Amino acid sequence: MVDVYNVKALDYGSAGDASATIKRKLKQLGVDSTILRRIAVASYEVELNLIIHSLGGTLTLKMSPTEILLVSDDIGPGIPDIEKALQEGFSTASEEARNLGFGAGMGLPNMKRNADEFSIESASGAGTHIRMRFQLQ
């Protein structure tokens, strides 16, 4: 089963809609609550990253009885220094995003911590591709 969610840049009004839908679905599927919470945290963070940092992109949810894949693809602007971006507390969030309570620099670290497998590909001027895998059994 594959679901694709379009996430618009700077659309704070819809922030959390995609991850809320994902969470509701996984609850209906009966995904173990401990794993579900990790996916909930990671999907919320990745969705918010698309809104705050990207120029827009998609969130893809792939479900199978053994694993859940969460893939984020955006059209830019890309991350110049991934190492730095993965450090806790490092943030390039705008003033606007910070005023809304975001930009604690925990987004990527939280994704990495909660996923069983985490990979990120990006370059300045290109898009960012994040892939997270969650083992179900």
Add this chain to the structure above:
Amino acid sequence: MEDKRYHSVRLDTDKCKACTNCLKRCPTEAIRVRGGRAHIIDERCIDCGECIRVCEFHAKYAQTDPLATINSFKYKIALPAPSLYGQFKRLASASQILEGLLRMGFDDVFEVAAGADIVTRAIRERMRSMSPDEYPVISSACPAITRLIQVRFPELISHIIDVRQPMEVAAMVAKREFCQKKGVPESEVGCFFITPCAAKMTAIRNPIGQEKSAVDGAISMLEIYGLLAGHIKNYPGEIKLSRATSYGVGWANNGGEALAVSPENSMAVDGIENVIRVLEEIENNKLRDLVFFEGAACTGGCVGGPLTFENGYIARNAIRTLMKTADLRHPDSAVKASYLTKYPLQTTQKITPTNSVMKLDEDIAEAMRKMEQLEQIVKSLPGYDCGSCGSPTCRTFAEDIVRGHANNMDCIHILKDQLKIMAQKMVELAKTTRE
């Protein structure tokens, strides 16, 4: 007496008009309208009482014990919820209510507000031994919220504080103190909670966290309001019966518990939809600094309960005024430490998730197959969420079809389209037969 399927919230089928008011407001999607009346899905119902509030035909009601039940015990003790004090204006003090309850025929009174004082101190002691990764601690005071977490947020169950509710503690202390004073066996004493809501009634018959409730019954505030109003008149003013602190009395209002338990880094949310929104945030780990969370299903807290008489906002102010007349010390100094050791204040049973009713199937592969089917059905539905089919939303309707509880022709919009097509076909048929 304990019944795992017991629910206080009931339906009077004669009064039900099969409208969609309760259907649309149920926070756990536990109601369906089928065959000209509402049905409550027991496994999903959390007894929050939202449907009682919105039903203009009074078809939804809370089953409580009639006042006459107290006569089944030789000695009867009243346990007034703090919210009872908010039902009357211009009280001299809480003692006026307590004196009124005695005049009504109770042999003794014990304030649930005083139980809340003991619980406050117990929770604070308990939280001292907790580590920050156990935060936020979630209040167990509102049984509807505990059940909501069981059904919709099983991952947060471990955050619910494992200290008994004020009502339970009040019953234990009241019974033991009365028996010691009078030298009578506990079996002859009945403790009756004066309740603002259905959820507490359910919590007595079908307890969470312990095998058996210490409370023997729950009497609706609405039932005794008139009687009690008569008995609180001509209050001499010098009778001192109240022992609760202003903090304990404050538990009647949303935020009262949080103020007493954890004035720093706590949050109090009222109204079940608001509570759901904040629990979603907690689930997403967004409230990292939060230490204590108090959620109340009713607007304003217990003063907004469906079985209260006075407007919840007026009651809230009455409580605030009354708080000034109570002992102003914090429960930490007002409650004797011996209470924490003399009584079993901790819950004895683990709270278990009840979310399996939300799953499409116990087998995840089968659940996925049903989910795909569900998505296909959702696409074929108009998306008006009108409720005419008897399910609260188009999505729930699709879920009901997948579960085999509904048929797509129950959707009047699909039916209308089908009829249009059939009518067209008949016209065409008529034309062809004429030639």
